[in-house]
Amino acid sequence: MVVDQLRDADVGRLFQALADATRRDIVRRVTAGESSVSGLAALYAMSFAAVQKHVAVLERASLVTKEKRGREQIVRGNHEGLEKARRLLDEYEAIWRQRAERIADILAEG
Amino acid sequence: MPVIGSTKNLEALSLTLVAEFDAVVERVWQIWEDPRQLERWWGPPNYPATFDRFDFQPGGRAGYYMTTPEGEKPRGWWKFRTIEAPRKLEFDDGFADETGAPVDAMGSAHAAVDLEDLGGRTRMTIMSTFDSEEQMEEMVKMGMEEGIKEAAGQIDAVLAEHARA
Numbered sequence: 001m002v003v004d005q006l007r008d009a010d011v012g013r014l015f016q017a018l019a020d021a022t023r024r025d026i027v028r029r030v031t032a033g034e035s036s037v038s039g040l041a042a043l044y045a046m047s048f049a050a051v052q053k054h055v056a057v058l059e060r061a062s063l064v065t066k067e068k069r070g071r072e073q074i075v076r077g078n079h080e081g082l083e084k085a086r087r088l089l090d091e092y093e094a095i096w097r098q099r100a101e102r103i104a105d106i107l108a109e110g
Numbered sequence: 111m112p113v114i115g116s117t118k119n120l121e122a123l124s125l126t127l128v129a130e131f132d133a134v135v136e137r138v139w140q141i142w143e144d145p146r147q148l149e150r151w152w153g154p155p156n157y158p159a160t161f162d163r164f165d166f167q168p169g170g171r172a173g174y175y176m177t178t179p180e181g182e183k184p185r186g187w188w189k190f191r192t193i194e195a196p197r198k199l200e201f202d203d204g205f206a207d208e209t210g211a212p213v214d215a216m217g218s219a220h221a222a223v224d225l226e227d228l229g230g231r232t233r234m235t236i237m238s239t240f241d242s243e244e245q246m247e248e249m250v251k252m253g254m255e256e257g258i259k260e261a262a263g264q265i266d267a268v269l270a271e272h273a274r275a
Contacts, residue, residue, distance in 0.1 A: 105151075
């Protein structure tokens with residue numbers, strides 16, 4: 001059952017991870033194309049360690065994957081994690097569609 | 111087919127829904143302003159909502175409970191932020207304990223409703239923004255009708271209908 005999957009602790013980490021603007025920006029970038037942690041660090045006015053922490057939060061939330069390549073750490077978007085977030089929004093949209101149908105019924109009464 | 115479109119912003123955890131109704135703006139406003147009308151559509155038929163507090167003014171609060179098929183009564187609260195009759199309504203929305211007090215740990219969502227006159231018809235735009243995962247998860251649970259799968263099926267049917275129209 002979908003609801004049980006959504007109760008997964010993973011989902012909690014997912015939404016907390018997306019609550020931060022820098023982390024959302026990192027997700028956007030690495031979903032479009034992989035990047036090294038140092039490459040990301042050059043983009044933001046914060047330390048390498050701070051960016052590394054953001055990446056770690058995203059990794060725990062299964063939104064990105066990190067892989068060592070030589071001396072670099074390569075970050076990539078994790079589509080499955082993003083799909084999970086999308087599913088929650090889809091379900092919420094369904095609720096509002098049903099509400100709109102009920103409103104139309106009430107208005108039709110005059 | 112009242113719903114004409116929706117936009118999801120995955121990264122900002124928001125959902126915008128646009129619906130059009132065959133009624134004037136003043137009439138559509140009543141379904142928000144009048145708690146007796148509101149409770150006829152807020153909850154699904156097998157999860158009816160009952161508003162037992164409704165202080166419809168900026169800063170005012172509303173309280174409601176849903177009655178589940180098992181007889182449980184999960185509670186929610188609203189806090190009205192902006193009320194500009196008959197066009198604009200904004201409120202925060204969250205979960206409450208059995209006394210009606212907000213459960214802060216659950217976070218809250220924010221809803222912004224805009225009504226636009228289309229010359230006798232009304233376009234209603236609702237933007238919902240969430241600030242936590244549990245909150246959204248609970249909202250989904252409380253608003254659920256015959257189950258998520260059936261709801262998804264309904265949407266498909268509706269979309270198919272729309273595509274044919």
